[in-house]
Each structure stands twice: as C-alpha cells, then as structure tokens.
Amino acid sequence: MEQKSKSKLLISTSLDAKDELEERLDRCVALVSSMINGVSEREANDALNAYVCKGASQHEDVCLGLFTLVLSEPAQAQKCYRDLALVSRDGMNIVLNKINQLLMEKYLKLQDTCRTQLAWLVRELVKSGVLGADGVCMTFMKQIAGGDISAKNIWLAESVLDILMDQREWVMKSSILIAMSVYTYLRLIVDHHGTPQLLVLRQKEVDFCTMLLRERVMERHL
Incomplete structure (x- = not known):
C-alpha cells in the first residue's frame, strides 16, 4: 500500500x-x-x-x-x-x-x-532527574510485548534495560519501578531462553534482576 x-x-x-x-x-x-x-x-x-x-x-x-x-x-x-x-x-x-x-x-x-x-x-x-521520569520508564516497559522475539521488540527490551542499568541508583529510589522492572524482565528471561542470538541480552536481564532482588533483600536486613 x-x-x-x-x-x-x-x-x-x-x-x-x-x-x-x-x-x-x-x-x-x-x-x-x-x-x-x-x-x-x-x-x-x-x-x-x-x-x-x-x-x-x-x-x-x-x-x-x-x-x-x-x-x-x-x-x-x-x-x-x-x-x-x-x-x-x-x-x-x-x-x-x-x-x-x-x-x-x-x-x-x-x-x-x-x-x-x-x-x-x-x-x-x-x-536530568526530572520528576515523573520513572512513570515514563514504566509506560515504556509496558510496550514490550511478551512472547515476541522480533527485532523491534528485542530492541525495545534492550533499550529500556540499558537505561535502567545505567541509572541503577535512580532505579533503587522507586519501589514501584523496581517491582515492575523485576516483573517485566523475569518474564522476558523466559521468552529469551533457548535463542542463541539472545544469549547476551538474556544474561544482562538475569544480572539486572539478580542485582535488584539482592539489593532489596539487603535493604530489608539493614
């Protein structure tokens, strides 16, 4: 058309x-x-x-x-x-x-x-520390489709993950952002299992979720 x-x-x-x-x-x-x-x-x-x-x-x-x-x-x-x-x-x-x-x-x-x-x-x-940027990140995450390993969806999953990993300290300030990030990327780890070209991305997702969960557990024990 x-x-x-x-x-x-x-x-x-x-x-x-x-x-x-x-x-x-x-x-x-x-x-x-x-x-x-x-x-x-x-x-x-x-x-x-x-x-x-x-x-x-x-x-x-x-x-x-x-x-x-x-x-x-x-x-x-x-x-x-x-x-x-x-x-x-x-x-x-x-x-x-x-x-x-x-x-x-x-x-x-x-x-x-x-x-x-x-x-x-x-x-x-x-x-820039703009108030409300966490909400936009969460809206971005919602666009990542489950069970979809097309190039555009993989690009989106990795792009959002890179922002969250680069701004780790900022992520840790928002309980709701942490919860949604863990929920989203634990689901994606399953989607990306067994696809050789997604091995590097899947490992980044595993490392990210492990880091968030470990830091939350440590915080509760402080």
Whole structure:
C-alpha cells in the first residue's frame, strides 16, 4: 500500500485519516522553527522565552514543538533538548504527558527514528532527574510485548534495560519501578531462553534482576 512521505512521526497510508495529534505537533514544529531557524542561538533563546511568557497555551506550543523536533530531527536533538530544559516552566510535565500519550496510543505506528529518539529522550530525562521520569520508564516497559522475539521488540527490551542499568541508583529510589522492572524482565528471561542470538541480552536481564532482588533483600536486613 502506498505510504505518505510527509509524516516524520507516524507511519501512515494514503487511506488513513489525518491524525489530529500529529497535525497539532506539526503546527508546533512550524511555530518553533520560525523562531529558531536562521538566527543565532542567543536570538533563538530570546524568541522562545519571550513567546512562552505570553501564556500557558504559548508555553505548551513551544514545549511540544521542541519535543517533536527531538523525535523527528536527531541531528538537532541535543540542542532542542537544551532549549526545552531552558523554556519549560512546569518541570517538563507537558513533555512527560505527551511521551506517555505517544507510547500508549501511537507506539506501534511510530517511525523507527522516533522510537529511537524517544528512548534517547527518556534517558536524558532520567539523567536530568526530572520528576515523573520513572512513570515514563514504566509506560515504556509496558510496550514490550511478551512472547515476541522480533527485532523491534528485542530492541525495545534492550533499550529500556540499558537505561535502567545505567541509572541503577535512580532505579533503587522507586519501589514501584523496581517491582515492575523485576516483573517485566523475569518474564522476558523466559521468552529469551533457548535463542542463541539472545544469549547476551538474556544474561544482562538475569544480572539486572539478580542485582535488584539482592539489593532489596539487603535493604530489608539493614
């Protein structure tokens, strides 16, 4: 079936109705691009800050525009994330809510680039200590399908695992995140048993679950 080429976020066909969320995000990208393209970084920051000061609606539009650029333009991701951190006045709540919405409602339709960038963005939010990043990690984990050893599902399982392992101390601060991580990866260990190409990933999952369970037991004895 013919695919539309315009969409940078969602995979769609010529028969699909226009996606309202994507149209909204495209408008936000156009708005932000008009402020940051062709000017110095200082001028871009001034323009973005002046615009978000106008009100809640303008603040949301700029945050969503920068968020969408992070997902759709990997080369600009670092700069756009920096800008987002500077202009966000709600502790990244708008962005966290939109990540959750995309993961729960649109994950299977997301372009591969956007999936990769979502993982990158979640890692950055965790590293920055953004309140609520644990909830986004759990939503990400919920997208890992049980009994599915397709390349995309394996990529997702490993990407989330890498974030959790890299940010181990942060994970240990959240009992609910620990519980869900153990539940998710104990199930995946079973799925990945007996598949030679998944041996390395399965061992990482075993090591991760063992570490979490051991540390929890030790904490209870302190």
